[in-house]
Amino acid sequence: MSDQTTHESKEQPIYLDYSATTPIDPRVVTEMLKYMGPDSSFGNPASRSHSFGWTAEAAVENARKQVADLVGANPKEIIFTSGATESDNLAIKGVAHFNHKRGKHIVTCKTEHKAVLDSCRQLEREGYEVTYLDPMQNGLIDLKVLEDALRDDTTLVSIMHVNNEIGVIQDIEAIGKICRERKIIFHVDAAQSAGKVDINLEELPVDLMSFSAHKIYGPKGIGALYVQRKPRVRLEAQMHGGGHERGMRSGTLATHQIVGMGEAFRIAKEEMVEENKRLLKLRNKLYDGVKDMEEVYVNGDIDHRIAGNINISFNYVEGESLLMALSDLAISSGSACTSASLEPSYVLRALGRNDELAHSSIRFTMGRFTTDEEIDRTIRYVRKAVEKLRELSPLWDMYKDGIDLDSIEWAAH
């Protein structure tokens, strides 16, 4: 091929948004294809009268075991859903509704995913009371603050394992113990942690846990909810129909999606330790490559953090223009100048970051297919873009002149 090397500049952007989604691992695609076409095992797992159904059911049960194995659960405790958003909805509304006679108070955190926050908002509209905890500046929950928020009528605590923006890992074991002592049900959104952090539900005091497939190289549109059996956690179904998934989630099981999730979780279990070592090296390399620039801040605790995430604020540079300058990178910003409200990331705000730093934040998330060479290029691009935009920034000039930006009366608009 003569023109193989001539079009280097037209290559795809470097993908550093693995917390948004991941490509499906080719090994997962291969498994999924076995359950789709006319010559495949395409049957409905609920069909009891022929081999198409039996084969599909066996595949689903195998996948259920693979999912359970990654997180130390019993396969019977895994309920398939359409994704972590549905799992969060089912867990939070399902538990709140089932236990409404016991109490109508729920505790969660301001930095949770919208699937949790908006489920709680809905319950508020239904007459429930919700306490939204402020995290500490490093993004972690202060256990004392949590304890103080618990009441006699608290039925549910929902805290995410790993934050999607800043990658910090909460101490779910300690939080779970506090809940157990008070017989409060504890739900954990683990969409960003499964396959990245060790999870052993046999030991952990967690009652409900949400999972997603597409965050760890499985397909989109499939997830699961762990519902503990001993002691049994009861919840009210949100989707009614044929009584699938022990009545907790009706709807024909999506065999190929489920098989894909199972295979993705199997691979994660096998490769997680090695992958984390590699990702940590890449992340440290990226951070080391930019941290000597002035006014660079890491958002969220650097130690209690998954290997593949680094969230950095480049002070005096606005995030959206930085994304524009970094069009060769697929990344995301905590700034949202596109919305009418001009509100920066609610997660960074909850950490007590000032608005400038929140507006200046960029999330880099690395994954299975990120290479060393891509990180080298990323460092070069980022340095160049930040330097260019600081040249343009009146705030940078003021900082350089020693002017305290807080001393100025800005006309908010």
Add this chain to the structure above:
Amino acid sequence: MAYGEKVLDHYENPRNVGSFDSADNVGTGMVGAPACGDVMKLQIKVSDEGVIEDAVFKTYGCGSAIASSSLLTEWVKGKTLDEAQAIKNTEIAEELALPPVKIHCSVLAEDAINAAVADYKQKNN
């Protein structure tokens, strides 16, 4: 989001980036707020005849904010103060084909020229 061609052009090749030393014939307008994600600083140098001889800007903000201020410096050069103040945000938005969510960037540019002219007049009345 996708940006229009003209926004990209001004963003990649911003015109008239810089600062003037403060002097009587220089008017400075700084508008916006860091908390809102954009701050524009526009400076004009005015001749004895009241014509804007030169203009420079620095902007902290999104690509559309940078493009709006860059375009503004081109437009005000050679204009009288009154002519410059007559520039409407809608003209800037139209020239750059700003989407509705970015209209506030053009409003900020209009505020910036008004603030710069007001500053100049205050120094020279």
